[in-house]
Amino acid sequence: MTEIKDAKNVCLFALNSNEPLAKSVADKIGLPLSKASVSHFADGEIKVTIDESVRGCETYVIQSVSDPVNTNLMELLIMVDALRRASAAKINVVMPYYGYARQDRKARSREPITAKLIANLLEMDKIDRLITIDLHAAQVQGFFDIPVDHLQATQLFAKYVEKRDLGDDIVVVSPDHAGVSLARRFAEEIKAPIAIVDNRNDEVRERSSQEVPEYVIGDVKDKVAIIVDDIVDTGVRMSLSAKALQKFGAKKIYGVATHAVLSGNAPQVLEDSPLEEMWVTDTIELPAEKEFKKLHRLSVAELLKEAIVRVHNHQSIRELFKH
Numbered sequence: 001m002t003e004i005k006d007a008k009n010v011c012l013f014a015l016n017s018n019e020p021l022a023k024s025v026a027d028k029i030g031l032p033l034s035k036a037s038v039s040h041f042a043d044g045e046i047k048v049t050i051d052e053s054v055r056g057c058e059t060y061v062i063q064s065v066s067d068p069v070n071t072n073l074m075e076l077l078i079m080v081d082a083l084r085r086a087s088a089a090k091i092n093v094v095m096p097y098y099g100y101a102r103q104d105r106k107a108r109s110r111e112p113i114t115a116k117l118i119a120n121l122l123e124m125d126k127i128d129r130l131i132t133i134d135l136h137a138a139q140v141q142g143f144f145d146i147p148v149d150h151l152q153a154t155q156l157f158a159k160y161v162e163k164r165d166l167g168d169d170i171v172v173v174s175p176d177h178a179g180v181s182l183a184r185r186f187a188e189e190i191k192a193p194i195a196i197v198d199n200r201n202d203e204v205r206e207r208s209s210q211e212v213p214e215y216v217i218g219d220v221k222d223k224v225a226i227i228v229d230d231i232v233d234t235g236v237r238m239s240l241s242a243k244a245l246q247k248f249g250a251k252k253i254y255g256v257a258t259h260a261v262l263s264g265n266a267p268q269v270l271e272d273s274p275l276e277e278m279w280v281t282d283t284i285e286l287p288a289e290k291e292f293k294k295l296h297r298l299s300v301a302e303l304l305k306e307a308i309v310r311v312h313n314h315q316s317i318r319e320l321f322k323h
Contacts, residue, residue, distance in 0.1 A: 004029055004309045009089075011054050012308075015063040015079060017072040018285040021096065022062040024301035029309060034059075036082075038075055046071070048078045055087040060308055065099025065118070066261070066284040073099060073118070080125040092129040092311065093122065094304060096283035097259045101136035102231070119143035131307050133283055133300060134230045134258040149307055149317055153258045153281050156298050158189035160279065161226070166252075171195050171223045173216075175241040183228045186256070195220050197227075197241045210236070213244045221249035232257035232280065235266035239273035246274045259283050260290075260297070267292040 004010065011034040014022030026033045035051035061083070063076045076093065083091050100114040115137070122130065123146060131149045135141070141148045161170070170192040174183035176199040187194045195218025225245045232238050232255065242253045253274050260280035270278050271292045278292075281300045303320065310317045 002306055002309045002313065002315065004031070005313050007031055007312075009057045010312060011052075011057045011059045011088075013050075013059060013061045013079065013083075015061065015072070015075045017064040017066055017075075018062070018096065018282070020285060021064075021282050021299070021301060021304075024299065025062060025094075025304045025308070028301055028305040036079070038079075046074050046078050048075065048082050050082050050086055053086075054083055056089050058090045058092070058312060059083050059088045060092045060094055062094045062096075062304075064095060064097035064284055066097050066259075067263075069099045073121075077121060077125050080122075080127055084126055090128045091126070092131065092308075093127045094131045094308065096133050096281075096300060096304065098132045098135055098140065101140055104137040104140055115140045116143045129311065131304070131311070133281075133303070136230055149311065151300075151303055151307055151317075151320060152185075153283075153298075153300060153303070154186050154189055155321070156281065156300065156303065157186065157228075157256050157279060160298055161190050166224045166254075169223045169251075171218065171220050171225050171250075173197060173218075173220065173225050173227045173241065173245060175199060175227055175229055175237050179229055182230060186226075186228045192226075194218060195225070197244050199237070199241070210240070212240050212247065216244055216248045220245050222251050224252045224254070225250040226254045226256055227275075229255075229257045231259045231261055232270070232278070233261040233263050233266065235262070235269035235273070238275070238278070239269050242274040252276050254279065256280075260286060260295075262286065262290050266290075267295070270294060 012026050014033050037049045039047045065073045100118050103114040129147045133151045172183050172187035172192050173195045174180045175197050183194050197213050198215035199213045227241050238255050245253050255275045255278040278294050279296050281298050
């Protein structure tokens with residue numbers, strides 16, 4: 001474990017998206033969260049007040065751009081503006097979940113690229129560095145002209161798989177062709193083969209489609225299948241993938257997703273699916289009504305703590321990618 005050096009000029013701030021995670025990161029670093037207050041005017045405008053001096057300090061703002069997405073994004077942008085005007089020496093944004101990252105290219109005519117728009121807004125706000133976890137597409141890093149530390153939860157889940165001792169007949173499954181690189185990376189960590197659910201629905205149809213995919217590429221019969229994705233939103237794709245694997249003879253099926261968006265009735269969809277368990281991280285804070293029996297959460301607090309400490313100490317973060 002890495003210890004922070006010369007912490008007297010380091011300030012950690014938590015906004016409203018995920019205070020429990022921010023508090024856990026601060027506790028692991030051994031620093032208190034600095035004081036700031038967020039309030040709203042009657043018409044919904046956001047006001048941020050920093051309640052202590054940050055002049056000449058290295059600051060870290062911990063905020064996921066999760067539901068309510070637009071409110072949390074504006075909180076972050078306004079906080080960064082306040083820090084800059086208060087003469088903070090460095091402004092580092094720690095964004096466990098990078099909202100709007102799913103629109104990372106023009107897939108059809110007349111579409112925006114919102115992942116790039118968010119990058120533009122953060123750079124326009126003059127942040128110095130971004131620390132994030134499991135971007136929807138790794139190339140989003142290229143939208144920035146500042147340092148981006150793209151952390152991965154793969155090792156966290158791999159260690160949990162080892163701890164669970166699920167046997168030797170494990171296969172890692174991508175829920176579609178686009179997710180193969182993530183599945184391969186996870187499979188390499190746990191030394192398992194991969195399979196692919198041959199989901200041929202396009203992105204628009206898939207959101208409402210309830211058709212179970214007809215084909216699975218790879219051998220899943222009598223194996224423990226682990227479906228790996230970066231985000232679980234409506235739960236439909238994860239559920240349909242699990243049903244396809246069940247149809248092709250998988251004996252046990254687990255779901256893995258870094259970011260638990262869980263929109264609408266996703267908890268019920270996943271609870272009613274063939275999944276044994278659904279493993280997620282705490283990059284997004286979940287209200288009590290989003291909890292369900294099959295859900296198991298792993299914390300990224302230690303990963304973020306190590307990244308922040310190493311950035312402050314001017315140390316390499318390469319060790320964080322080793323299992």
